[in-house]
Structures are given as C-alpha cells and as structure tokens.
Amino acid sequence: MAAAWWAAPRTLAAAVPLDPDADEARRLVGDELSRPEYQAARPTALDLAAQAVGDWIARLFSGAGDGLGDLVPLLIALLAVVVVVVAFLVFGAPRRDRRRADADRDALFGIDDRRSAEELRRSADAARRAGDLAAAVSDLFRAIAREQAERTIVAVDPGTTARGFSRRAGAAHPAHADRLLAAAADFDGVRYLDRPGTEESLDRLAALDRDLRTAVPVRREPVATGAA
Template sequence: MIFPGLFSEPVTRDQARDLARDELEKPIYHRERPSFLDKMIDQIREWFDKLTPDGVKRPGGGGGDFTLLILVVLFVLLAVAVVWWMRGRGNTKAAGAALLDDVPSSATDHRSAAAAFAAEGRFAEAIRERLRAIARDLEERAILDPRPGRTARELAHETLRAMPVDLSEGVGVFDDVWYGDRPGTPEGYALLVALDEEVRAARPRPLERVP
C-alpha cells in the first residue's frame, strides 16, 4: 500500500492502522459525538421516563431541563432531610448546654411545672422540666453532687455510674426537642415520666471498697 506523495516505500499494515487511528482522533471527526454530560443526562432522562406513569405529560415535551429540575428538587429535599436528622444528637449546643440554671428549685417544683405544661399540650417544656426533676431529685438525695453546669448527657453518664438506670433514651428525646427542632410528643413525655419514677425507685450502687 502506497500513499502518493507521502511515502517512497510501501506502508506496512501496522503503520496504516496507526495512521488511520491518528487521523480519526482529530477533533473534526468528533464534533457530533455526545459529551459525557450529555450521555449522563440521556441516561437520567431514560430512568425518569421509566418512573413517569403513562399518559402524564411533562412541561416542554419532556426535555432535559425538566428532568434536571426534578433532580435538583430531589437533591434539596434529601439535603434538608439529612440536616434535620443530624441536628439534635450531633448538635454541639446539646453537648454543652447546662440542664439546670442557677435559680433555686426542687424536684417537686419541676414535676409540678412538667405536669402543668403537659396539661396544656406543651410537651417540649414538659419534657425539659421532667428531666430537670430527675436531676434535682438525684442532687437532693445526695446521689449526685449539686452542679449548675451539668449537661443532660453528663447527667445520663453520672446517673448510670451511680445506679442501674440508663437515661440515655430520655436525654435523646430531650436533645431532639430542644436542639433538633423536633416537636415534643405525649410519648416522649411519658418516657421521661417513666424514667423519673425508675430513678426514684432505684437504689444507688454500693460504693467500691478501697483495699
């Protein structure tokens, strides 16, 4: 095989293949080839078409703009759901906010306030006051040392060390309501009431003897 004017010697099969490949890789031959983004959009459009019920018309005749809009909306909803879920237990405010303030109070005061809030349907406040009642009760019984800066999570940790009562679930409800922007519920309040009663009935763990 000879290319006139280019080679004075015959071109081998391998040389011809390389020349053809180099020629076809020039941009002029690829102007009509779809880009990677175009291929992705086509695949997403096909996926969305399969999910769309028959007979449902889409704006613009089913173009890529509508599909892209749907994907953006779904992504935003997913991001909002993730942020809403992560707020609460993972919130840094929940880890550092004190449960009790410096105002003198008793466990009975907090229980009365919790019952009043619950009667009004204000279960977020009722949950907070019932957890405060637990903290005050433990301090009044000298099971925990009085400490105004104690957080709800610290309360759960120290209580579990002092007696066989796990407050972590109740603290989780408290964090979700006050730091995760979730509504208080009768079920959440009932959980705190049950934990309060369990704490009042439990006996402290015996002190470890020092050898």
C-alpha cells in the first residue's frame, strides 16, 4: 500500500504532458487517482466508524472536546447501577426462590394457608360452634391433609387437588381409601359448589381425622414430589 503512494508521483509524472492546460491536468489527476492501488489505499466505512468511536472515547475520558468529559461521572454512576442490578439478579434470586418454596409448602388446595393441622382443627371447631358448617368442613379437611404432610406420608403441593390428595392418601391408608374420597367430595361441595356443610359430613370428617392420626401408613411418598 505504501509502495503505491511512493510510486504514484513517478507514474503520474511519466503520464503527464510537459505543459498541460487546466482541463487536461484535472483529467490526468482524476485518471491517476482512479487507479486500483489508490482505491485500495482508501479507508473503508468500517475503518472510519472505528476511528470515530475511538476518537469519541478518547475525548470522553480525557475531558477534552465538546465538554464530553463531564459525562464521565455519569457513566461511572450508570456502571455502579448495572453492578447493583446484576448482583441483585444473581444473589437475590435464591432468596426469592426460598420464599417461593415456603409459599408452595404452605399452599393448601388453592390458598396460602400456613396453619398447622392442630390450628386448622381448632378453626373448624370454632366455625362449627358459630354455625358456619361450610367453613368447618373446609378447615377440617385441610387439617387432615396438613396432618398427612406433617407426618411426611403424603406430599401436598400447590397444584394438589382435594381428590388428588385423597387418592394418594388412600394409597397410603388403603383401609380408609373410600372415606377419603367421600371427604374430598364434601370439601369440593362446600368449596367450589357453594353447598352448605352438614353436621353429618362434619361427624364423618372428625371420625376420619381421628382414625388417620393413629393409622400406620403402608407407604410414604417424598414430601417434595407430590402430584395432583
């Protein structure tokens, strides 16, 4: 490339008449500069863009030219914000995951219910005394499910349905499988079909709860891997 530039004067001199007029001189210069070696030596658009970016960065950090150096503190602040955001995404996610895991563990048939089995039983008794039999049926069935989860017999996951729980609890307690399915039907009736609870259904649930509390399961499932 450099050789082309050094050779250019000699080439141009050899081709130029001794005394050209102005038009002839312009034509000769144009012809000379259109030669391939001159075109190859010209910077490309990418070269020009890279040079412009490099000049801009140099002016930015040197504080020279158009006051761009005033942007350096702003860029440093933006960089600090980016670092904080990245750290939050990296180190904050596990905390959110732990909170989500806690909420999943506490979910019971569609709601976030953190009460223990004993607390649910007390709530069912209070609702029954207050005449709210539907709430009593709902809480007592939840107490049965929570008891099985607390004893690590049946896993109760966020997507677990009452009927799904009863089928799996019935596999762990075959002698009570039919009663568990009937209890799930009572729960679904008051929970989703707006049916009123009855004293009879509460008596059945209370008897089932007592029997399951002392029953020895024939199998257990991992608490973390239940399915609906």
